[in-house]
Amino acid sequence: MTWTEMQPLLRDACLDTLFMVWWSTVYAVVGGLPLGILLVLTDRGALLQNVVVNKVLGAVVNLGRSLPFIILLVWLIPFSRLLIGTSIGPSAAVVALTIGAIPFFARLVETAVREVDHGLVEAVQSMGGSTWTVVLKVLLPQALPSLVAGLTTTVIALIGYSAMAGAVGGGGLGNLAITYGYMRHETGLMNTTIVLLIVIVTLVQLAGDLVVRSLSRRGGRQAAPVGLRRLRRRAATAPVAAQPVPVLAEPAEAAETP
Amino acid sequence: MITTTGLTKVYRSRGREVTALDGVDLHVREGEVYGVVGQSGAGKSTLIRCVNLLERPSSGTVTVAGQDLTALAGRGPRAGVELRRARSRIGMVFQHFNLLSSRTVQANIELPLEILGVSGKERSRKALELLDLVGLADKAKAYPGQLSGGQKQRVGIARALAGDPKVLLSDESTSALDPETTRSILQLLRDLNRQLGLTVLLITHEMDVVKTICDSAALMKGGRVVESGTVAELLATPGSELAAELFPVGGEPSGPDRTVVDVTFHGEAATQPVISQLSRTYNVDISILGAAMDTVGGRQIGRMRIELPGRFEENVVPIGFLREQGLQVDVADVSTPAPAAAALKESAK
Numbered sequence: 001m002t003w004t005e006m007q008p009l010l011r012d013a014c015l016d017t018l019f020m021v022w023w024s025t026v027y028a029v030v031g032g033l034p035l036g037i038l039l040v041l042t043d044r045g046a047l048l049q050n051v052v053v054n055k056v057l058g059a060v061v062n063l064g065r066s067l068p069f070i071i072l073l074v075w076l077i078p079f080s081r082l083l084i085g086t087s088i089g090p091s092a093a094v095v096a097l098t099i100g101a102i103p104f105f106a107r108l109v110e111t112a113v114r115e116v117d118h119g120l121v122e123a124v125q126s127m128g129g130s131t132w133t134v135v136l137k138v139l140l141p142q143a144l145p146s147l148v149a150g151l152t153t154t155v156i157a158l159i160g161y162s163a164m165a166g167a168v169g170g171g172g173l174g175n176l177a178i179t180y181g182y183m184r185h186e187t188g189l190m191n192t193t194i195v196l197l198i199v200i201v202t203l204v205q206l207a208g209d210l211v212v213r214s215l216s217r218r219g220g221r222q223a224a225p226v227g228l229r230r231l232r233r234r235a236a237t238a239p240v241a242a243q244p245v246p247v248l249a250e251p252a253e254a255a256e257t258p
Numbered sequence: 259m260i261t262t263t264g265l266t267k268v269y270r271s272r273g274r275e276v277t278a279l280d281g282v283d284l285h286v287r288e289g290e291v292y293g294v295v296g297q298s299g300a301g302k303s304t305l306i307r308c309v310n311l312l313e314r315p316s317s318g319t320v321t322v323a324g325q326d327l328t329a330l331a332g333r334g335p336r337a338g339v340e341l342r343r344a345r346s347r348i349g350m351v352f353q354h355f356n357l358l359s360s361r362t363v364q365a366n367i368e369l370p371l372e373i374l375g376v377s378g379k380e381r382s383r384k385a386l387e388l389l390d391l392v393g394l395a396d397k398a399k400a401y402p403g404q405l406s407g408g409q410k411q412r413v414g415i416a417r418a419l420a421g422d423p424k425v426l427l428s429d430e431s432t433s434a435l436d437p438e439t440t441r442s443i444l445q446l447l448r449d450l451n452r453q454l455g456l457t458v459l460l461i462t463h464e465m466d467v468v469k470t471i472c473d474s475a476a477l478m479k480g481g482r483v484v485e486s487g488t489v490a491e492l493l494a495t496p497g498s499e500l501a502a503e504l505f506p507v508g509g510e511p512s513g514p515d516r517t518v519v520d521v522t523f524h525g526e527a528a529t530q531p532v533i534s535q536l537s538r539t540y541n542v543d544i545s546i547l548g549a550a551m552d553t554v555g556g557r558q559i560g561r562m563r564i565e566l567p568g569r570f571e572e573n574v575v576p577i578g579f580l581r582e583q584g585l586q587v588d589v590a591d592v593s594t595p596a597p598a599a600a601a602l603k604e605s606a607k
Binding site: 047048117119120122123124125126127128129130131133137138141142144215 | 310312336337342343344345346348350352354356357358359360361369370372373374417420421427
């Protein structure tokens with residue numbers, strides 16, 4: 001198989017993967033964020049303490065988390081058909097990906113929100129803030145760096161899951177790797193797919209780290225994700241470079257002359 | 259301004275009951291700085307949290323500025339609109355500042371105003387005005403992470419004042435600060451108390467805080483207020499533990515057959531040279547064993563432990579003289595090195 005033959009296949013598969021990941025991420029945030037916050041708020045001693053709701057939500061999340069994704073995918077086929085009229089293709093995969101990602105992201109949200117200092121909640125309460133104010137003005141802004149980090153992890157997990165969706169006809173890079181790479185022994189295409197997946201995952205992780213970093217820096221906290229030092233240095237020196245060059249050159253020359 | 263009656267808080271956890279507050283009656287007058295002292299676990303923190311109902315008392319009432327907050331609270335754990343309105347009129351300052359690290363200093367001060375629904379322009383005007391008041395006008399755009407502890411607490415105080423409260427609660431606001439910063443923060447609280455007529459209720463475990471700025475104080479032990487009153491009243495109370503803690507005097511008698519008395523100076527008598535008068539009038543040699551003097555509210559206040567030669571019976575007249583001068587005199591219960599007294603104690607056991 002030549003590169004010209006591969007190109008359209010890869011492009012379509014890439015777009016399918018991005019489509020699946022994008023929409024399932026959007027729905028995972030819409031569903032997982034409130035769910036994670038509710039898990040914290042309804043906990044014992046929290047603002048909306050409600051043991052029953054907390055236990056039920058916790059059980060639902062655990063159920064979603066305990067099923068292996070490939071099984072969830074198959075199990076949800078009737079549900080996808082009911083919801084969007086088909087059980088194959090990227091749109092059908094989005095349903096399963098969303099259902100799989102909501103509990104995953106909800107747990108990450110829960111951990112992030114739980115880490116917010118209770119003193120801040122108390123401070124806002126002492127100002128007369130409502131539970132809603134606490135969520136909007138304290139919990140979400142303060143947990144934002146961790147939430148973004150959690151979102152990055154979720155997106156990367158979804159890229160992995162979306163490849164699995166290929167196994168049941170979901171389309172995308174995973175589908176390509178299995179149908180051409182595995183079934184037709186097109187090793188070249190398989191390898192290209194793998195490289196593409198690695199590139200996508202790396203880019204997502206880098207972007208996530210950059211955002212987390214810029215968010216935590218304003219708080220004066222030292223949260224330095226690894227692997228970004230070179231990127232940052234390049235970014236930092238670029239605009240500054242013009243000015244210090246002559247200043248730096250002088251002492252260098254002075255040191256050389258004697 | 260703040261009155262609590264029969265305030266009780268019982269925590270239940272895993273079937274055990276812990277009584278954090280056991281019938282606390284507190285009365286803070288308008289415009290005074292009231293200090294509650296006590297050791298860790300005495301219930302101070304629970305008390306101050308009950309005043310704005312961050313903790314729901316198990317029983318008893320809290321009245322702030324004539325408003326019964328416990329009646330506003332309702333039953334559920336959530337605070338209703340009325341309670342939240344009342345809370346916004348009570349400022350609170352915390353030990354660990356509790357500033358939002360994701361917001362600038364100015365935005366932190368604007369937060370209570372956002373909650374009150376004040377417009378954007380008015381919020382920033384008020385925030386800058388408050389920053390000026392606490393001496394941080396140049397830090398508006400800084401993040402809390404870039405400030406020192408003292409500066410953070412100043413921001414905390416500015417934030418607490420944003421809703422124009424009549425009452426300020428201070429929960430160990432200087433405990434995380436070094437002595438010098440503590441002094442400047444206390445000075446700020448004192449100034450605000452005078453300038454704005456702010457009533458301040460503070461809890462602390464540092465006696466120096468009480469000595470520096472408090473008009474009145476209460477001592478808590480095991481969830482109860484064991485002593486309370488103005489600093490002068492406390493000093494005038496014979497055997498007051500708080501007075502002894504505020505002005506600790508020590509010192510053992512130098513030999514048998516001596517009388518050791520603790521003299522408390524306050525009010526007019528503090529300015530008179532009574533000790534030298536006593537010495538000249540009765541021709542007695544007085545040794546000073548220990549003393550703690552301080553200027554509280556512009557007046558000399560303090561205690562001194564002095565030793566007079568001879569037994570108590572021989573010193574009735576000089577002690578009477580001291581009492582006539584308006585001083586409070588307590589004969590100190592110090593274990594005399596006399597063997598007879600020691601034997602007596604042994605047999606009493």
